[in-house]
Amino acid sequence: MQLYQSNQIKIHNSLTGKKEVFKPINEGHVGMYVCGPTVYSNVHLGNVRTFMSFDMIFRYLKHLGYKVRYVRNITDAGHLENDADVGEDKITKKARLEQIEPMEVVQRYTVDFHNILNTLNFLPPSIEPTATGHIIEQIELINKIIDNGFAYEINGSVYFDVHKFNETNDYGKLSKRKLEDLIHNTRALDGQSDKKNPQDFALWKKAEPQHIMRWPSPWGDGFPGWHLECTAMSTKYLGETFDIHGGGMDLKFPHHECEIAQNEAAIGKSPVNYWMHANMLELNGQRMSKTTGNTINPNELLSGNNDKMSKAYSPSVIRFFMAQSSYRSVLDLTDDGLKASEKGYNRLMEAINLLPKLNTSKTSSIKIEDWKQKCYDAMNDDFNSPILIAQLFEATKYINQIKEGKETLTAEDLGLLKDTMNAFVFDVLGLRNEAETSSGTDKLTGAVEVLIKLRQEARANKDFAMSDKIRDELAEVGIQLKDGKDGTTFSVN
Structure with a gap:
């Protein structure tokens, strides 16, 4: 029996x-699509919060x-400035x-995006289409x-007819x-004369002579509208209707609104x-x-090379x-807040490191099963991570x-406490025990330095075969290993 069969999740649905x-x-399968980054610059920390x-x-x-099946796209074309047409x-x-190729820009910032997410211990999505x-x-x-x-075509561009759809x-x-x-609040914009109405949005844009990224189409050379890609990719990999669509609050309008309209106009079904x-x-x-x-940006926060922290x-x-x-709350990033989190994180890791050293008893004075259920109750309630963390701190108090x-705890209850703590701290919240990681790094450094010393001795004794070995x-x-005037250094690939 899988855990989902005994855990009923409630999700805050933005639609209702x-x-x-x-x-x-x-049953037993989930299709989830999340709007990924537009790779024209280093990933924004606000985007990192959404993806996290x-x-x-x-x-x-x-x-x-x-x-x-978790699908998170890469937007590498079609996204105009200010999300406009x-x-x-x-x-x-x-x-x-x-003065470089557009795909050089895409490659550079896609690599940056992946590096940041790997550093922050993200799991890769199941599919990452472009x-x-x-x-x-x-x-x-x-x-x-x-x-x-x-939709209607005019002068090589295709626009979605919002009024007809409505x-x-x-x-x-x-x-x-x-x-x-929307009609009342629309201001006149230059370049919208092709549209029947200002609220209509581009499905395909004609490429002007200076536009580098272009593809042939039935309407001439051009490029797709921003909203279209997510409809095409989500339904291709997850079906005409799928379970969960996520993204930042700023995408609700117009991006996600247009996705719904496109899907209903093309297929006749609400997509999500x-x-x-x-x-x-x-x-x-x-x-x-x-x-x-x-x-x-994330690198500045991780390195400390900034004037904010x-x-x-x-x-x-x-x-x-x-x-x-909560993922649905506005989060204020401050130095004091991060310092407090660092203390809390260290407290949590100290408790986890104590678990293997605890003595067991014939009886338990703490109801671990009840505490475990509260952890699940928190996450089942719209993924309420703050309440989960409060329960994890309750466990640190027990420890x-x-x-x-x-x-006191029996061996069986201590085992349950260990398993539950590890599951929620490492598997669900995605934290790492950084003390263990740094300890492992220190041991590797020490071992390599011993070998460097042995190599230096071999060279001093003219035993070049051993040195090379x-x-x-x-x-x-x-x-x-790299030999320099100041001695030998090493790097790990």
């Missing part, structure tokens, strides 16, 4: 504004025994400024929407906006059963903004800090009381 019991379309929320959700679903492609603009890898699927989707009467459907149901209000939105990350009580200088913070402390707030002889055998296991 209510917590709803989670019932996957196919869904990494935790992915981890918990897997922990419960669900087979999860006019202006310059963000990737093309960066390529032009740096917009440029699915041009054919996007063209096919546009053809369906045109055939169904909800005659039989509810455009705005996710963001709770009415089309009449549960819409989930992670809230914003602020910095020192204010919105993060490059223009005001109120910003910090007093020190560097480790990957697990950053994860722990973010997990202490210290057992160590001091004030409470030590160097070559270390190289075979990925440890490179």
